[in-house]
Amino acid sequence: MKSNPNQPHTLPPDYFDKVYEANQDPWDFATSPYEQEKYAATLAALPRSHYARAFEIGCSLGILTARLAPHCGYLLAVDVAEAALQQARQRCANLPQVELQLLRVPDEFPAGQFDLILVSEVGYYWSPADLARAADQLIATLPAGGHLVLVHWTPPVHDYPLTGDAVHEFFLEKATPNGPLRHLHGHRYEKYRLDVLERR
Structure with missing residues (x-):
């Protein structure tokens, strides 16, 4: 994806600071039955x-983080x-x-490899150019056989640079026979989609 001055920009950290300042759980992560079902499906x-x-x-409030942790020897959540x-925390x-860190991907990225990377409800905050940068970083960080799990709300949101579908389709373009990823499975729910990819 080439950068274009007319394309939307990645939402900055202070956008989220203001959201959390107004409401400690702005998306009802802790209480919404929709969120609980989505965590279980993930x-x-x-x-x-x-x-x-x-x-x-x-990782936001760490609700999915806490559920994912028992499946991990080490889990870096940012x-x-x-x-x-x-x-x-x-x-x-x-x-x-x-381990929890304040980190802004793709401008900042951790060292080392990860055999599981979870991108849940975050990809649509990136500009198209930053999505492309992040995808390159994520793929480079996955060892052969490592898994990338994508979970995103699909209805468009006015503030967001991308839709959930755009994020998933971008990664699925890298799951061609000669691409770096293999699509293991995916499912479209009423308001979100989930795709699991594997590093070739």
């Missing part, structure tokens, strides 16, 4: 029961909003395998 979609090193981008991370305080 965990059920994991191809393996355990991963040595996992990376969750956009977000751009310090207010969200404060809640995540409290929620994951008794999970020694979880």
Whole structure:
């Protein structure tokens, strides 16, 4: 994807700071039956029961992080909003395998490889150019046989640079016979979609 001055920009960290300042749980992650069902579907979609090193981008309040942690030897969970991370630290305080960091992907990216990367409800905040940069980083970080799990709300949101479908279709274009990824399975629910890809 080439950068274009008319394309939308990645939403900045202060966008999320303001959202969390107005509401501690702005998307009802802790209470919404929709979110609980989606978390269960995400965990059920994991191809393996355990991963040595996992990376969750956009962990927010750490609700899915806490559920994912028992499946991981080490789980790095990151977000751009310090207010969200404060809640995540409290929620994951008794999970020694979880490390939480303030990190802005793709401008910042951790070292090392991860055999599971979770991109849940975060890809549509990136501009098309940043999505392309992030995809290159993620694919380079996955070892052969490593898994990339994508979960995104599909209805368009006025503030967001991309739709969930655009994010998933971009990654699925890399799952051609000669591409770096293999599409293992996917499912479209009423308001979100979930796709699991594997590094060739």
